[in-house]
Amino acid sequence: MARTGRPETPLYLRFLAKFRIDPPTQCWNWTGAACRQGYGFLKRKDGVQLRAHRVAYELYNGEIPPGWCVCHRCDNPRCVNPAHLFVGTYRDNAADMVAKGRVARRPGERNPAARLTADQVRCIRSETGSHAQLARRFGVSPTQVGLIKRGKRWAHL
């Protein structure tokens, strides 16, 4: 029986071949292709680009609720360590940061009025939902979402 092409390598095997663990931080740094915002991605056989950290989350932690963002506790967009990833709303994330006593170090987060983390800003920029939907999900105003999308806020990212 004739076969055309190579059999497809399963997604999880391709995933496992493409990161390097950084011992001090335990981050699994993606070594494959990455987008402008720093998130790794891999291509499905049909050409669809999958975000590496979303693949990691689904492989290890289970399905991502539709329309939700996967965020990084470590604030490292290249990281695909499932233990560093979580899905949640702005409020979950804020509670998590308070619980861990995390201190913001980046310019946007140093601003006392800042209500988002750098990772959430990257999420907002890369998501396609309406400004109103994103605003609800992240607990900010639609105007702020618009400003973030146009780079008028958090321009350093």
Ligand SMILES: [Zn+2]
């Ligand atoms: Zn990490």
